[in-house]
Amino acid sequence: xIDRKIPxxxxxxxxxxxxxxxxxxxxxxxxxxxxxxxxxANTDGGKLLVGVKDNGKIAGVRSEEEYYMVDAAASLYCKPxxxxxxxxxxxxGKAVLEVTIPKGEQLxxxxxxxxxxxxxxxxxxxxxxxxxxxxxxxxxxxQRAKGVFLQFSEKEKQLLxxxxxxxxxxxxxxxxxxxxxxxxAEDILANLITLGLIEMSYDNQHFTYCLTKENQKKNxxxxxxxxxxxx
Numbered sequence: 371x372i373d374r375k376i377p378x379x380x381x382x383x384x385x386x387x388x389x390x391x392x393x394x395x396x397x398x399x400x401x402x403x404x405x406x407x408x409x410x411a412n413t414d415g416g417k418l419l420v421g422v423k424d425n426g427k428i429a430g431v432r433s434e435e436e437y438y439m440v441d442a443a444a445s446l447y448c449k450p451x452x453x454x455x456x457x458x459x460x461x462x463g464k465a466v467l468e469v470t471i472p473k474g475e476q477l478x479x480x481x482x483x484x485x486x487x488x489x490x491x492x493x494x495x496x497x498x499x500x501x502x503x504x505x506x507x508x509x510x511x512x513q514r515a516k517g518v519f520l521q522f523s524e525k526e527k528q529l530l531x532x533x534x535x536x537x538x539x540x541x542x543x544x545x546x547x548x549x550x551x552x553x554x555a556e557d558i559l560a561n562l563i564t565l566g567l568i569e570m571s572y573d574n575q576h577f578t579y580c581l582t583k584e585n586q587k588k589n590x591x592x593x594x595x596x597x598x599x600x601x
Contacts, residue, residue, distance in 0.1 A: 379459045379466055383419065383426045387496040390416035395423045396432060397439045404447035404481040409491040409498040411452055411474035412505075416493060420467040430464025440469055449480045449488060477509045494572045502577055504541075504570065507560035520561055525550055529558065530581070533568065538578040 387393055392406055397420055410416035420440070421431040437456065444452040455470040478501065480488035490501040520526075525548045532539060532547060539547075544555045559579055562568045569582050580586075 379419070379461050379468065382417070382468075383422060383428070386426065387424070389493050389495055390414055392416065392418050392496070393422040393424055393426070394418060394420045395429055396420070397436045397443075400439050400443040400447050401481065401483055403440065403443035404452075405483065405489075405491050405498050407444055407448055407452045407454070407471050408479040408481040409493040410471040411448075411479045412477055412491065412501065413473070413493040415473040416471055418467075418469040418471070420469065421465060428461050428464050428466060431458075431467055436467065440467065447482045449482070450474075450476055452479060477513070478506065499572060504556050504560050504563070504577070507556060508563050511560060511564045520565070525554070526558055526562065529562070530567070533579075533581045538571065538580040540576060540578050544579070 382391065383393075385391055390410070392410075394403070394406075397403055403418070406418060410418075420436055421429055423429050437458075440454070440456060444454050452471060452474075454472075457468045457470075459466045459468060478490045480490055483489050490506065491498045492501050492505060493499070522530075528548050529539070529544060541552065541555050541559065544550075544559070545552055548555070550558075559568070559570075563570060563579075566582060567585055568579050570577055570579055572578075
């Protein structure tokens with residue numbers, strides 16, 4: 371851990387908390403930090419600044435013990451273990467820890483939120499959100515050594531046609547429109563996300579699904595014209 375004095379941290383703080391940046395006044399609970407670590411690793415990676423309040427005010431790290439709590443969070447309360455880099459900065463005479471979490475290679479990462487209770491989180495904006503079943507299915511499909519050929523059924527075509535004229539759809543609406551079970555809907559959505567045809571968004575505490583920007587530009591009906599390869 372290197373102690374440095376550079377304006378870099380102040381510039382970083384001015385960004386405010388976002389999808390790849392989080393502030394923590396102090397570390398008093400390794401499990402809470404583990405949740406942030408896995409959320410970063412399961413999404414785009416990110417940085418945690420310890421010793422900085424939510425409003426960006428520098429409070430400083432109060433104890434060297436916080437470094438060891440970072441290490442414990444990453445190694446004992448994350449599964450698989452989270453690899454991280456840490457640097458100590460001196461800003462306004464106060465110590466700030468910068469913890470960098472890379473995007474995970476072996477997804478998903480789990481956090482132990484209670485003894486023997488492991489959950490998966492993703493990072494959305496400045497929040498750590500509990501991943502849903504579709505996230506788990508997508509990660510599993512992306513890790514397959516071989517792909518699967520998918521021939522669009524009427525259900526996939528119904529969904530894509532619906533999304534060509536509507537901005538998004540919820541899983542409950544998808545089930546209602548196509549008269550299928552939730553499990554079948556989850557499988558279809560996971561396949562189409564894996565293919566890069568649709569994407570998931572989070573708003574008002576709900577996940578919805580829409581065409582990717584690339585497919586929004588295509589002529590209606592063109593993306594359902596043939597079978598595709600699921601990676």
